[in-house]
Amino acid sequence: MRMYEGLFLLDNAHASLEWDTVVKHIHDILQKYGAEILKTEKWGEKKLAYKIKGHKRGTYLLIHFNAKHSAITTIKRDFQLSDYIIRSLIVKDDKIEELSQTVPVEGAAEKTVDKIPEPAEKNLPEEADLSRKTADTV
Amino acid sequence: MTKRMFNKTSKCRFCRMGVGEVDYKDSQNLPKLTTSQGKLFSRKRSGNCARHQHSVKTSIKRARFMALLPYVA
Numbered sequence: 001m002r003m004y005e006g007l008f009l010l011d012n013a014h015a016s017l018e019w020d021t022v023v024k025h026i027h028d029i030l031q032k033y034g035a036e037i038l039k040t041e042k043w044g045e046k047k048l049a050y051k052i053k054g055h056k057r058g059t060y061l062l063i064h065f066n067a068k069h070s071a072i073t074t075i076k077r078d079f080q081l082s083d084y085i086i087r088s089l090i091v092k093d094d095k096i097e098e099l100s101q102t103v104p105v106e107g108a109a110e111k112t113v114d115k116i117p118e119p120a121e122k123n124l125p126e127e128a129d130l131s132r133k134t135a136d137t138v
Numbered sequence: 139m140t141k142r143m144f145n146k147t148s149k150c151r152f153c154r155m156g157v158g159e160v161d162y163k164d165s166q167n168l169p170k171l172t173t174s175q176g177k178l179f180s181r182k183r184s185g186n187c188a189r190h191q192h193s194v195k196t197s198i199k200r201a202r203f204m205a206l207l208p209y210v211a
Contacts, residue, residue: 007163007204048205058205062163089204091162 001066003038005093006030008061008079009052009086012045015059022084026063029078035067052086064093150187152194160190162197165206172198176211 014022019042027037043060052058067075072090079088148154162168171179171186171194178198181191201207 009204049202049208049211050205052205060204087204089200091200 001036001068003064003066003093004072004090006063006065006088006090008063008088009048010059010061011055011084011086012057012059014084016045023061025082025084026061026079029075029082030063030065030067032078033067033071033075035065035071035075037063037065039064055086058086148187149185150190151185152190153187157190160193160197162200162204162206164197165201168194168198168201168207172207174211176202176208 008026010022023040027040030037039062041062043062045057045059047057048055076088076090079085152160160168171184173179178195181188184191184194186194198207202209
């Protein structure tokens with residue numbers, strides 16, 4: 001298990017009317033593959049920098065979760081097949097950052113930030129680039 | 139004595155601020171590292187060190203994918 005951060009761009013037509021359903025839909029997909037959701041944040045509606053499939057605006061949702069690396073491929077595929085999600089991005093993360101202007105989603109399970117990925121997994125060479133958020137500055 | 143110049147403060151803005159990795163979600167500061175067209179500034183122009191320039195490159199590309207930044211403006 002290690003920590004990931006997923007940013008989802010949601011269809012406004014669904015997100016504005018049935019927000020709870022959309023959030024639950026995403027949580028269900030994650031939990032189906034044994035992911036453990038740590039934090040869910042709504043960024044709110046934003047104008048997109050360019051049109052995606054005819055959409056000019058979209059709602060962003062940021063989710064931090066723990067998952068097995070082998071499950072990520074299937075999770076990504078399921079998100080691509082979903083109707084609610086226009087685009088999604090999943091990246092490795094080692095810490096949850098506080099974003100001041102964002103509002104936590106009501107109803108979504110919000111847990112504390114003391115889940116840190118195991119240090120044994122940090123030593124893999126391919127993860128070296130992304131896991132250097134620790135304070136070894138110049 | 140040979141002339142030796144020492145910069146006390148780093149030229150790289152991220153080193154000065156003590157940032158480890160640049161975040162792709164930081165949509166307020168990332169546009170400062172691109173031209174008005176949306177192209178990345180060169181390392182010479184931005185003054186970033188190698189490590190942070192790599193990091194900036196990755197985060198701008200991620201931000202573009204999520205439509206936070208334009209590919210072409």
